[in-house]
Amino acid sequence: MFIVVLCDCLSLPPTPSSHLFIHISCFVIPSFQMQFMLLFSRQGKLRLQKWYVPLSDKEKKKITRELVQTVLARKPKMCSFLEWRDLKIVYKRYASLYFCCAIEDQDNELITLEIIHRYVELLDKYFGSVCELDIIFNFEKAYFILDEFLLGGEAQETSKKNVLKAIEQADLLQEDAKDAETSRSMLEEIGLM
Amino acid sequence: MPAPIRLRELIRTIRTARTQAEEREMIQKECAAIRSSFREEDNTYRCRNVAKLLYMHMLGYPAHFGQLECLKLIASQKFTDKRIGYLGAMLLLDERQDVHLLMTNCIKNDLNHSTQYVQGLALCTLGCMGSSEMCRDLAGEVEKLLKTSNSYLRKKAALCAVHVIRKVPELMEMFLPATKNLLSEKNHGVLHTSVVLLTEMCERSPDTLAHFRKLVPQLVRILKNLIMSGYSPEHDVSGISDPFLQVRILRLLRILGKNDDDSSEAMNDILAQVATNTETSKNVGNAILYETVLTIMDIKSESGLRVLAINILGRFLLNNDKNIRYVALTSLLKTVQTDHNAVQRHRSTIVDCLKDLDVSIKRRAMELSFALVNGNNIRGMMKELLYFLDSCDPEFKADCASGVFLAAEKYAPSKRWHIDTIMRVLTTAGSYVRDDSVPNLIQLITNSVEMHAYTVQRLYKALLDDISQQPLVQVASWCIGEYGDLLVSGQCEEEEPIQVTEDEVLDVLEGLLVSNLSTPVTRGYSLTAIMKLSTRFSSVNRIKKVVSIYGSSIDVELQQRAVEYNALFKKYDHMRPALLERMPIMEKTASNGPTEIVQTNGETEPSTVEAKHPPPVTQPTNQVRIISKNIYCIPSMTAYNKNGLKIDFTFERANPNPNIAVITIHATNSTEAEMTDFVFQAAVPKTFQLQLLSPSSNVVPALNQGTVTQVIRVLNPQKQQLRMRIKLTYTHKGSAVQDLAEVNNFPPQSWQ
Numbered sequence: 001m002f003i004v005v006l007c008d009c010l011s012l013p014p015t016p017s018s019h020l021f022i023h024i025s026c027f028v029i030p031s032f033q034m035q036f037m038l039l040f041s042r043q044g045k046l047r048l049q050k051w052y053v054p055l056s057d058k059e060k061k062k063i064t065r066e067l068v069q070t071v072l073a074r075k076p077k078m079c080s081f082l083e084w085r086d087l088k089i090v091y092k093r094y095a096s097l098y099f100c101c102a103i104e105d106q107d108n109e110l111i112t113l114e115i116i117h118r119y120v121e122l123l124d125k126y127f128g129s130v131c132e133l134d135i136i137f138n139f140e141k142a143y144f145i146l147d148e149f150l151l152g153g154e155a156q157e158t159s160k161k162n163v164l165k166a167i168e169q170a171d172l173l174q175e176d177a178k179d180a181e182t183s184r185s186m187l188e189e190i191g192l193m
Numbered sequence: 194m195p196a197p198i199r200l201r202e203l204i205r206t207i208r209t210a211r212t213q214a215e216e217r218e219m220i221q222k223e224c225a226a227i228r229s230s231f232r233e234e235d236n237t238y239r240c241r242n243v244a245k246l247l248y249m250h251m252l253g254y255p256a257h258f259g260q261l262e263c264l265k266l267i268a269s270q271k272f273t274d275k276r277i278g279y280l281g282a283m284l285l286l287d288e289r290q291d292v293h294l295l296m297t298n299c300i301k302n303d304l305n306h307s308t309q310y311v312q313g314l315a316l317c318t319l320g321c322m323g324s325s326e327m328c329r330d331l332a333g334e335v336e337k338l339l340k341t342s343n344s345y346l347r348k349k350a351a352l353c354a355v356h357v358i359r360k361v362p363e364l365m366e367m368f369l370p371a372t373k374n375l376l377s378e379k380n381h382g383v384l385h386t387s388v389v390l391l392t393e394m395c396e397r398s399p400d401t402l403a404h405f406r407k408l409v410p411q412l413v414r415i416l417k418n419l420i421m422s423g424y425s426p427e428h429d430v431s432g433i434s435d436p437f438l439q440v441r442i443l444r445l446l447r448i449l450g451k452n453d454d455d456s457s458e459a460m461n462d463i464l465a466q467v468a469t470n471t472e473t474s475k476n477v478g479n480a481i482l483y484e485t486v487l488t489i490m491d492i493k494s495e496s497g498l499r500v501l502a503i504n505i506l507g508r509f510l511l512n513n514d515k516n517i518r519y520v521a522l523t524s525l526l527k528t529v530q531t532d533h534n535a536v537q538r539h540r541s542t543i544v545d546c547l548k549d550l551d552v553s554i555k556r557r558a559m560e561l562s563f564a565l566v567n568g569n570n571i572r573g574m575m576k577e578l579l580y581f582l583d584s585c586d587p588e589f590k591a592d593c594a595s596g597v598f599l600a601a602e603k604y605a606p607s608k609r610w611h612i613d614t615i616m617r618v619l620t621t622a623g624s625y626v627r628d629d630s631v632p633n634l635i636q637l638i639t640n641s642v643e644m645h646a647y648t649v650q651r652l653y654k655a656l657l658d659d660i661s662q663q664p665l666v667q668v669a670s671w672c673i674g675e676y677g678d679l680l681v682s683g684q685c686e687e688e689e690p691i692q693v694t695e696d697e698v699l700d701v702l703e704g705l706l707v708s709n710l711s712t713p714v715t716r717g718y719s720l721t722a723i724m725k726l727s728t729r730f731s732s733v734n735r736i737k738k739v740v741s742i743y744g745s746s747i748d749v750e751l752q753q754r755a756v757e758y759n760a761l762f763k764k765y766d767h768m769r770p771a772l773l774e775r776m777p778i779m780e781k782t783a784s785n786g787p788t789e790i791v792q793t794n795g796e797t798e799p800s801t802v803e804a805k806h807p808p809p810v811t812q813p814t815n816q817v818r819i820i821s822k823n824i825y826c827i828p829s830m831t832a833y834n835k836n837g838l839k840i841d842f843t844f845e846r847a848n849p850n851p852n853i854a855v856i857t858i859h860a861t862n863s864t865e866a867e868m869t870d871f872v873f874q875a876a877v878p879k880t881f882q883l884q885l886l887s888p889s890s891n892v893v894p895a896l897n898q899g900t901v902t903q904v905i906r907v908l909n910p911q912k913q914q915l916r917m918r919i920k921l922t923y924t925h926k927g928s929a930v931q932d933l934a935e936v937n938n939f940p941p942q943s944w945q
Contacts, residue, residue, distance in 0.1 A: 047251075049251065054287050078550070078552070079515040079518075080516050083553065086879040086880065108440060109516070110479055110480035110520060111481075140200075140280060147280075151316070151321065154352050154389050156348050157382040158428055158438055159381060166310075170313075174272055178273065
């Protein structure tokens with residue numbers, strides 16, 4: 001990812017001594033995107049990984065390892081944001097799980113915190129007082145819920161109700177298909193099909 | 194063949210493993226079972242097996258043998274299969290493998306499926322990981338779905354389109370017609386994703402941006418409704434209606450209002466309204482305020498609104514929530530150039546943030562503090578910054594020290610104050626000071642003639658306390674060598690002169706020579722200092738002895754110096770006083786690399802022409818030897834050459850900071866018509882920082898009859914390979930021309 005700061009100082013005089021420390025950005029090439037989201041436990045075990053940029057398995061593993069280490073090393077009094085490589089990391093701990101998003105330079109960190117919170121609320125509503133075990137044993141459902149809430153790193157639905165409704169319907173569809181199948185195989189077994 | 198174990202069963206089993214080895218064994222066993230099940234082409238349990246594989250993949254085990262199975266699941270008619278199949282594809286496949294292209298046809302079919310949840314799966318997968326080829330093949334389908342009345346699909350199609358455009362920017366055109374009535378939707382999901390899509394399009398194409406400016410009134414209306422509407426349970430977050438949508442609209446308004454007076458005016462009221470009415474007790478309200486502030490600062494807002502925005506940031510700085518404080522400091526850093534006075538009003542709060550516990554907050558506060566230093570507040574600010582330097586973590590010390598030196602040089606109210614400040618930095622953070630500061634400081638001290646006695650006294654006293662900090666020791670050695678006579682004669686006016694004998698001074702300098710703490714460079718400094726004292730002190734014999742001892746030093750550098758000094762004593766004694774005379778005032782050399790200040794007084798012998806290697810450490814001026822000027826020759830290069838416009842880059846190294854490359858662009862025009870309104874813009878990767886100075890002119894004359902030059906300064910502290918993206922705009926023969934280009938052919942010397 002090529003994060004750039006574009007600088008056009010035609011109208012500004014050359015800056016004084018402290019120019020070394022100033023980020024001057026008057027024109028910026030788009031960089032609003034969530035690059036990935038990771039969920040991991042306090043022991044550093046990965047519980048969910050969603051990547052919105054193409055990376056090799058090796059790169060993903062490396063990033064995961066480094067980032068998990070960095071976030072786990074943070075003290076409780078520190079803020080939820082940190083700069084890591086050329087990304088901004090927004091993380092929040094809920095019980096024993098860390099929710100960690102990587103966003104780009106121009107993104108709004110505070111609203112990302114709200115995105116994380118919304119996802120947690122969705123999980124909570126779906127599983128009924130969600131805990132880490134729910135996500136371990138039903139990881140595929142956690143993914144399905146995430147995929148109904150975010151698409152390509154952006155929120156696709158801002159109503160909690162609608163996301164949960166969609167999941168519910170999809171689950172029903174899954175059940176119906178399974179029921180139809182079990183009834184078919186039963187009928188097959190007793191020779192009626 | 195017994196049925197493969199269920200997913201939850203497997204998870205439970207694996208979690209009982211007590212060691213890594215035990216877990217690995219279980220995994221291997223299960224993988225073997227899964228593999229043979231795959232080989233048997235078992236349709237019934239494929240889904241279950243792939244799910245298990247995905248679990249094991251998350252634990253870190255290889256799962257590539259399941260890739261094709263995911264494709265088979267996607268192609269299946271069962272919804273359960275498709276769900277797991279698409280999930281597997283998103284987790285196991287990536288666009289680097291050709292295998293992923295096999296998905297294309299399945300996705301195409303599923304995009305037209307009769308069940309919207311299947312269509313949803315396809316859109317999600319495409320929008321998450323679709324490669325450029327897939328996007329090209331399927332863009333038409335996505336475009337169709339963007340026009341559907343089914344809001345469930347429409348919102349997904351919009352985000353999928355965003356991904357397609359990111360991957361294949363040329364395809365943006367085909368989505369334009371479908372955007373026509375996106376904003377008239379009532380459904381918040383569709384609205385949100387539509388705004389995201391419009392934002393993406395506007396950012397990618399200035400023409401599209403101009404085209405969509407007409408949407409500003411509509412966006413303002415939607416935002417107004419969100420704020421004014423009563424409680425809407427479906428979209429409410431802590432009393433605020435759909436904050437996600439509000440933030441995205443504010444962002445789009447920012448992009449549309451930038452550099453456009455009319456649009457900026459049209460959104461002025463709503464911005465003021467949001468800024469004053471948004472509830473700030475929770476994070477969600479502050480998120481909206483933050484976005485509002487960013488928008489106000491970026492568009493052409495009236496000054497009252499800008500002040501309002503800065504004040505919001507000022508209030509953020511006082512917020513208990515450290516996240517809010519962090520965000521405030523980041524934004525203030527962005528605006529300090531353009532709204533300097535407004536930010537100055539919050540200076541004391543910013544300085545308080547230097548004491549924050551959080552590392553990121555401290556760093557931003559430090560950067561911002563340096564930005565706010567000026568002639569009026571230098572004394573107070575420096576007190577705070579020096580206090581910060583004393584107590585901060587090592588990772589900050591180098592930057593802080595450099596910043597202090599720069600600020601002091603620019604705004605020092607008096608020479609005495611300046612020297613005191615330098616002393617303070619050297620004594621408290623001396624080991625973190627950058628090596629290139631040493632020659633700088635030496636020059637500064639040399640040029641402050643009336644402060645020589647005071648300076649050498651203070652430095653001498655500092656040496657008595659601590660000889661471990663090399664930059665301090667080097668500067669001190671130099672000064673004692675130069676002004677040792679002032680030291681022993683007790684001529685200090687600024688403070689109580691100390692009583693010190695020549696022998697005591699020589700003891701200290703000799704101590705440096707033998708100490709394990711001294712680096713070879715430091716030893717060089719002290720030997721030269723001792724030598725210089727031979728014309729200032731009377732204990733010449735002692736000095737002669739020291740010099741002759743080091744004539745057989747193992748350190749080649751020291752040996753050479755000693756041998757030459759010895760020669761001075763023996764054969765060239767008549768020249769010695771002249772050679773070792775006090776240094777005259779040095780002029781600051783203009784750039785061109787780590788030049789050593791060449792000083793020759795009379796003839797020098799033997800003419801040891803020494804080619805010095807490039808920094809990090811530059812030697813001090815030494816009158817005995819001629820040190821050749823090491824001009825750091827960096828070849829020039831052509832950065833851009835298209836349509837008659839040629840841009841060459843020439844390089845210099847900014848002395849004293851070797852991390853700054855100074856690039857001069859030379860633009861020439863070989864066509865018969867001149868290029869007017871010529872604007873050169875540049876962007877660099879984030880680890881660099883860039884400063885663009887004013888160009889010589891905005892007109893590039895025709896037929897190479899003249900050149901437009903402009904200076905770029907690039908700070909490259911991590912010495913990474915320099916890359917640049919440049920944007921050129923100009924008017925040629927009546928039409929506006931714009932071009933973007935990457936510049937990657939920088940010579941290694943420009944960034945190494």
